[in-house]
Amino acid sequence: MTHKEIIKKIEWKDLKNLSIKEMLIENNLTIPWFVLSITLAYHGHYILALPFSAFFFLTALRQVHNGFHNSLGTNKFLTWLSLYINSVLMMTSIHAVKFNHIRHHKYCLTEQDYEGKSASMTWYGAILYGPIHMFLIHKITLKLGNKYYKRNVIFQLISILIFATIVFYFNIYFLIYHIIVMIIGEFLMAFFAVWTVHHDTHESPEMARTQRTSWKNKITFSMFYHLEHHLFPAVPTIKLPELAKRIDEVLPEIEKKQTF
Template sequence: MKTTASSAHLQLTANQRRVELARPWVLAALYVGLALAGWWWLAVPVAVAVCLAAFVQMHDAMHNALGLPKPINERILTLSALLILKSGHAMQVTHLRHHGRCLTEDDPEGAPATWQFSRVLWQGPWHILMLRRESLRIAPNTRRIQLLETAFTVVLLVAFVALYFLTGSLVGIIYWGVAFLMSATMPVWASYIPHHVASRNPAARAAAAVAQVWTPVVSSFAFHHVHHHYPRVPTALLHRAAAELPPPPEEDHH
């Protein structure tokens, strides 16, 4: 894991930062509007997009890559994770461990990348829950914020259920279901696939070619190896890092 002077110029402009900060929240508002209108065929895919955008924002906040003052970055980490019903600080603990000890026995987040694919499918949902326990073990000094964020998540779930029973609205329940599905499959799309698809793979090359269409989703897949080498580069600028910085050795994260 390296943050070098050569990557220091790859920082978000003020306008880019506004886009990166607004994206998941604009999509969340769009989801609510579509859901309230009963257009579920559009609302559900938008809910998936909300989760992906929130994941990327949370991930950039984990690495302090958004160019924000630390107190604001900490709040963004908490709030973006809530959009996918997670504790941002808990995920930060295991993610930074992943970068420091990538795919070793002491890398709980990266463990699915070392499993058979069939195991990732059936054990993945339990693995996500296990990471909560591991984050408390690795960083007991963050126990308070982790538990507080977990409490916020519980409050959100209770609110979704209450909304349904009080008004009959499925807006919260459906979103919960989508967020749960994205969470349950996270070991597949956020761990196994990125660590098994080399940058020279045709799928990765195709993703790299269109990385600027919707950078957060495509770049995180196409330039995963670049991110591991230059973690302070925002996801939105990984395509530039891949073009401008010395290419990292892929064996570092496979």
């Protein structure tokens, strides 16, 4: 069954709309994790801070991912502001990630899909490739992106540099911790955000892997409903569990390769 045939069979357009409560959740999901992480790091409890830093990174990834697809329920400026703030906090140009992610949907797992390069590697190869992946997505955006993307990438990189310079110059130890953890997180993106959801799917790239175990989806904030996302990228993450339910009911025969 083709992508177009699946779209015709599933009711999904109503899932694009967010209630005020859902919009507030999607746009503020990162705050408690960031506050807890920074507070614990400020008091020197780095080990205790680590899981909260991980959850901040994951929820920030969810937030910017929705921003890529204009699914935050906010206007253009507020969506841009979310991408900018998370660029500084996550230590990477989120507009560079966005440019490559949009191309990933258009050219999924082809030679032109620079985001998806690690999908054809071994799991340990994807981990080792992580730093190259982060360098490459910035390079590709500055090379192939239009003026809007290039301007935003440069602005975000300058902002990150200023932030990091201030933090290290004044030796703000709890923010040094945050920067180091975020960079490690970015270096693992080629594995967690690409390999886990796309390995061994090259024959049908649009049929990405997914996750159907309830507790796993809860602790990963529904970020591994990747089959559903690739089929219906305009649907916000908060609505993906409902979308998965509809797909299972209407098209139970679709193969659902598990993420983990």
